[in-house]
Amino acid sequence: MIELLKAVIAYLLTALQVLIHIGKKVLAPFQKLKQDIDPSGRVVLLTGAAGGFGSNLVRELLDKGANVIAVDVKMEFLEKSLGKLKCEKLEFLQVDIASNEQVVQAAEQVKELLKKWNKDRLFALVNNAGIGNSPNCVKRGGVVEFDEDEMQQVFNVNTLGHIRMVRELYPLMENKNTQLDSNASIILNVASISGRDALPFLSVYPSTKHAIVGYSHSLRREMELLKASGNDNSFVRVCCVEPGFSKTQIVASKPFNEESIFYKAYLLTKPLYFKVVSSAITPDHVALEMYRQIFSSNSYDSVIVDKWYMIVFWRLFNYVF
Numbered sequence: 094m095i096e097l098l099k100a101v102i103a104y105l106l107t108a109l110q111v112l113i114h115i116g117k118k119v120l121a122p123f124q125k126l127k128q129d130i131d132p133s134g135r136v137v138l139l140t141g142a143a144g145g146f147g148s149n150l151v152r153e154l155l156d157k158g159a160n161v162i163a164v165d166v167k168m169e170f171l172e173k174s175l176g177k178l179k180c181e182k183l184e185f186l187q188v189d190i191a192s193n194e195q196v197v198q199a200a201e202q203v204k205e206l207l208k209k210w211n212k213d214r215l216f217a218l219v220n221n222a223g224i225g226n227s228p229n230c231v232k233r234g235g236v237v238e239f240d241e242d243e244m245q246q247v248f249n250v251n252t253l254g255h256i257r258m259v260r261e262l263y264p265l266m267e268n269k270n271t272q273l274d275s276n277a278s279i280i281l282n283v284a285s286i287s288g289r290d291a292l293p294f295l296s297v298y299p300s301t302k303h304a305i306v307g308y309s310h311s312l313r314r315e316m317e318l319l320k321a322s323g324n325d326n327s328f329v330r331v332c333c334v335e336p337g338f339s340k341t342q343i344v345a346s347k348p349f350n351e352e353s354i355f356y357k358a359y360l361l362t363k364p365l366y367f368k369v370v371s372s373a374i375t376p377d378h379v380a381l382e383m384y385r386q387i388f389s390s391n392s393y394d395s396v397i398v399d400k401w402y403m404i405v406f407w408r409l410f411n412y413v414f
């Protein structure tokens with residue numbers, strides 16, 4: 094009888110724990126984001142640093158005293174976009190994240206920079222680099238009309254590039270002394286609203302973003318289990334950022350192939366795209382949200398960055414289209 098009672102109590106306690114855990118998760122997006130981590134002297138690496146979101150984030154980070162490793166596919170992009178900000182706390186790295194070899198080499202360069210700055214870890218990795226259809230694409234069409242090279246290129250940057258960066262840099266993110274500093278490092282994966290609601294006629298772009306959303310969630314859950322198993326030092330926070338439309342280089346419009354059998358179908362989507370484009374958010378709005386997540390001890394698992402009415406729209410879009 095006592096054994097049965099013990100089993101029932103254990104069962105009820107576990108059920109209560111599960112309910113509290115689910116409650117916390119459900120309420121998390123409504124909780125006020127704390128800004129309780131001091132950015133000063135913390136090392137942040139971001140890819141796609143020369144671009145719209147990236148360059149705004151670099152400015153914000155330097156302004157608040159962080160050390161920044163700015164990564165982009167060409168040194169000239171970094172020089173052009175961020176050259177004027179050059180200082181002791183800013184380093185440029187030319188890395189094509191589509192190349193495994195270059196990413197492996199980048200990890201060695203990051204180790205050297207940490208030594209030079211006398212830092213014991215990389216505090217934040219912001220996987221932000223991305224391409225649209227393809228840099229070489231001249232025409233847009235239906236999703237069945239894109240060729241092999243193009244599909245591989247988009248996945249290689251938007252999905253595999255981020256995964257490679259995590260694999261190579263995660264070992265440098267360990268918090269070696271949790272007694273001195275209890276704040277865990279963070280990995281921010283920049284997906285897109287297209288990773289939640291696949292808009293038509295964007296080639297395989299929405300698929301790459303859905304893939305990175307899935308990757309972020311499995312990475313986050315593994316990290317939480319690592320912590321639950323008692324390994325606090327290796328625990329890293331994971332946040333998936335899902336921005337809405339913003340007028341940066343990536344969305345530079347490419348003409349739709351008028352000979353495509355999808356051309357008339359594409360014209361039907363114009364009102365939807367008009368709505369999306371007319372409520373564009375500014376790149377600094379997105380950068381500020383990324384900054385807030387990095388330096389918050391209760392950073393979110395995922396965050397949609399858009400105008401509030403577009404957030405409602407995106408949530409409904411799934412059910413009506």
Ligand SMILES: NC(=O)c1ccc[n+]([C@@H]2O[C@H](COP(=O)([O-])OP(=O)(O)OC[C@H]3O[C@@H](n4cnc5c(N)ncnc54)[C@H](O)[C@@H]3O)[C@@H](O)[C@H]2O)c1
Nearest residue numbers: 141143144145146166189190222223285338339341342343
């Ligand atoms: N602008 C939007 O509407 C929007 C919306 C949702 C999500 N996003 C995502 O936000 C991220 C940043 O986009 P953005 O709007 O600042 O675009 P952007 O084109 O201004 O910046 C992208 C940057 O990534 C760099 N890059 C491209 N390929 C690379 C590679 N192989 N290796 C290293 N760097 C590379 C580019 O040189 C560029 O500096 C992207 O992942 C994009 O998919 C953008």
